[in-house]
Amino acid sequence: MTELHKNLIDGEWVGSDGIENINPSNIKEVVGVYARATAEETTQAIAAAKAAFPAWSRSGILERHAILSKASQEILARKAELGELLSREEGKTLPEGIGEVTRAAQIFDFFAGETLRLNGEILPSARPGLTVEITREPVGVIGIITPWNFPIAIPSWKIAPALAYGNTVVIKPADLVPGSTWAIVNILQRAGLPKGVLNLVMGKGSVVGQTLLDSPDVNAVSFTGSVGTGKRVAEASIKVGRKFQLEMGGKNPTIVLDDADLKVAVESVAQSAFFSTGQRCTASSRVIVTEGIHDKFVEALAARTAGLRVGDALDKETEIGPVVDPNQLKQDTDYIEIGKSEGAKIAAGGERVTKGNEGYFLQPTLFTEATNSMRIAREEIFGPVAAVIRVKDYEEALATANDTEFGLSAGIVTTSLKYATHFKRNSEAGMVMVNVPTAGVDFHVPFGGRKGSSYGSREQGTYAKEFFTIVKTAYTAAG
Ligand SMILES: NC(=O)C1=CN([C@@H]2O[C@H](COP(=O)(O)OP(=O)(O)OC[C@H]3O[C@@H](n4cnc5c(N)ncnc54)[C@H](OP(=O)(O)O)[C@@H]3O)[C@@H](O)[C@H]2O)C=CC1
Numbered sequence: 001m002t003e004l005h006k007n008l009i010d011g012e013w014v015g016s017d018g019i020e021n022i023n024p025s026n027i028k029e030v031v032g033v034y035a036r037a038t039a040e041e042t043t044q045a046i047a048a049a050k051a052a053f054p055a056w057s058r059s060g061i062l063e064r065h066a067i068l069s070k071a072s073q074e075i076l077a078r079k080a081e082l083g084e085l086l087s088r089e090e091g092k093t094l095p096e097g098i099g100e101v102t103r104a105a106q107i108f109d110f111f112a113g114e115t116l117r118l119n120g121e122i123l124p125s126a127r128p129g130l131t132v133e134i135t136r137e138p139v140g141v142i143g144i145i146t147p148w149n150f151p152i153a154i155p156s157w158k159i160a161p162a163l164a165y166g167n168t169v170v171i172k173p174a175d176l177v178p179g180s181t182w183a184i185v186n187i188l189q190r191a192g193l194p195k196g197v198l199n200l201v202m203g204k205g206s207v208v209g210q211t212l213l214d215s216p217d218v219n220a221v222s223f224t225g226s227v228g229t230g231k232r233v234a235e236a237s238i239k240v241g242r243k244f245q246l247e248m249g250g251k252n253p254t255i256v257l258d259d260a261d262l263k264v265a266v267e268s269v270a271q272s273a274f275f276s277t278g279q280r281c282t283a284s285s286r287v288i289v290t291e292g293i294h295d296k297f298v299e300a301l302a303a304r305t306a307g308l309r310v311g312d313a314l315d316k317e318t319e320i321g322p323v324v325d326p327n328q329l330k331q332d333t334d335y336i337e338i339g340k341s342e343g344a345k346i347a348a349g350g351e352r353v354t355k356g357n358e359g360y361f362l363q364p365t366l367f368t369e370a371t372n373s374m375r376i377a378r379e380e381i382f383g384p385v386a387a388v389i390r391v392k393d394y395e396e397a398l399a400t401a402n403d404t405e406f407g408l409s410a411g412i413v414t415t416s417l418k419y420a421t422h423f424k425r426n427s428e429a430g431m432v433m434v435n436v437p438t439a440g441v442d443f444h445v446p447f448g449g450r451k452g453s454s455y456g457s458r459e460q461g462t463y464a465k466e467f468f469t470i471v472k473t474a475y476t477a478a479g
């Protein structure tokens with residue numbers, strides 16, 4: 001009988017039955033069995049976090065520093081094992097899985113340091129004899145709801161700042177991939193967190209997530225996932241008057257100009273569009289190419305795309321792992337059909353890869369002759385599918401890149417300082433990449449988008465404190 005991985009509520013591991021976590025590379029393999037919390041258990045977890053808040057919010061910075069550092073060290077020491085777990089549950093290739101675990105360790109290390117760096121300000125008052133102190137205080141109970149595509153990095157970049165700045169947490173990971181979050185919660189608990197400070201409630205969004213959203217005792221919600229669920233988070237949060245932060249979809253463009261280095265352009269687009277099976281909110285699925293380089297770029301990118309090795313995430317040869325589950329696979333293949341019916345041409349891929357029917361494999365798929373009004377150029381597909389749009393010049397490329405409801409990341413490949421500089425200033429995206437892929441970001445700098453992609457203050461780096469703290473302004477008259 002496979003061991004049941006339980007939920008953590010008020011310092012106790014609880015739960016009596018669970019669901020199987022299936023490996024998308026090999027659907028006969030059960031990665032583990034994970035408990036599913038009920039609405040009542042979720043309410044208990046929120047109560048535990050509320051009860052633990054007064055003491056944790058006043059805990060010493062050395063205690064918080066020690067716990068976050070210890071967790072970081074264990075995550076790093078176990079990166080091969082945790083990377084394999086991540087690749088087995090989500091389908092990223094093993095180097096990508098180990099890379100993501102390393103990133104989680106770096107995030108905990110960074111926020112361990114932040115516990116020692118949190119500062120305030122003293123300002124002169126407009127009134128003589130008064131001083132004004134500006135300090136930051138923790139918010140309270142933070143509800144964290146995470147998606148399946150970064151099972152360890154996203155939970156880490158929300159949990160680490162929440163704890164570092166003195167908040168308590170109830171986290172609900174994606175039902176598809178609870179294993180990586182379970183592992184980091186287990187590590188943090190053993191690193192010495194007092195009971196109730198961090199609570200794990202695995203289970204369904206409609207039950208566990210919705211209970212978190214409906215609770216007036218959850219003081220802030222940090223969410224990453226789809227636009228539809230993001231809207232629910234916003235509506236529920238406004239109803240109870242809480243802080244919320246949303247990271248949602250993207251339809252990220254990469255512009256390739258006539259003066260681009262062809263090799264850089266092909267590699268940058270192949271990585272942005274297809275690596276991690278295209279399952280990144282920062283993936284580039286619109287490739288906007290000026291006419292002078294269009295044909296030779298398409299030829300080279302189609303050859304690179306067709307040569308990408310699709311297979312089991314743990315196989316050393318694999319460059320592109322499986323799609324995460326049958327629902328996402330259907331979404332991807334439906335969009336491939338939509339692209340064809342809209343009149344775009346397939347230059348590479350387009351078919352499922354059947355490897356004994358053991359996993360959800362799909363060929364990376366490149367469309368050409370697409371226009372920016374097609375659904376494949378407007379809607380987030382979230383799979384290894386990209387569309388090339390031909391434009392006349394830089395001005396048309398910029399207008400096309402910005403013509404989207406999203407604004408997460410945007411790239412340009414060019415050797416022109418003039419166009420690179422203009423694009424950095426005029427792209428309507430939160431993150432701009434020049435001659436590098438649109439996906440794959442550093443762990444210590446702000447992350448987030450504009451327009452329909454994001455709402456609220458930035459995640460990661462020192463900017464995370466905007467969400468996870470509240471500013472207090474205190475006036476003192478000399479006595
Ligand atoms: N920007 C990004 O990083 C991501 C974008 N997406 C986009 O979203 C699409 C669908 O992915 P999906 O995983 O279904 O995204 P969802 O938005 O449904 O899931 C994200 C998280 O929200 C939870 N959730 C779902 N319903 C509720 C609810 N009513 N109340 C509170 N929480 C809830 C989910 O739980 P549960 O797992 O139980 O459903 C999961 O933990 C993808 O195809 C992609 O387009 C997806 C993932 C990440």
Ligand SMILES: O=C(O)CCC(=O)C(=O)O
Nearest residue numbers: 279280281282439440441
């Ligand atoms: O591209 C990255 O490194 C991060 C992407 C991400 O956070 C996401 O897809 O949700």
